[in-house]
Amino acid sequence: MISRNKLLFTSIIVSLMVPFILYKSWSISIWIDSLFLVGLLLLIICSIMILIEGDFFTAFIKSSKHFLYRMSKKEQVIRESEKRPNHTVIYRKNFPSRKNFFEIGILFCVISLTVSIFSFI
Known part of the structure; x- marks a missing residue:
């Protein structure tokens, strides 16, 4: 079982490294984009876990x-x-950490969307 703090810390570290991998530079707007991508990836992982648990x-x-x-x-x-x-x-496969992936993925997506909307205004 993956703890919430460990997943959150790892996701933030990955979101800080993604701009260097994709764009070869770092800025706050690029980091917000990568934060959204990491949140989206966490939501996709959670969805796959739901499909596997549901015997799809x-x-x-x-x-x-x-x-x-x-x-x-x-x-x-x-x-x-x-x-x-x-x-x-x-x-039967049961993933106990599915809730953590969902919550952190939603948190990252909402934070990045909120910052993007307010920086656009």
Whole structure:
């Protein structure tokens, strides 16, 4: 489990390094842009965790295995001779740090959008 403080500190360090990697220079406006990008990346990571927890890909994997099982006569013969069942074991994955990724991602996006709006005015 990733602690909130460790994730926040790492994200701020990454947002300070991104301008040097992408733009080869550093300014406050470029840093605000990179802060938004890091926040967006954290939100995408959180969304992927939600998809994995919700067994979104399990249906695709099961249907692919079932299709390949039906197409392969050799596999059918092996399964029937060993008397193995067709269904497989389903594993549940739980990400306890998903909330931290979401909160810090939203915080970075809101801060960068707020600073961008007020600097434009």
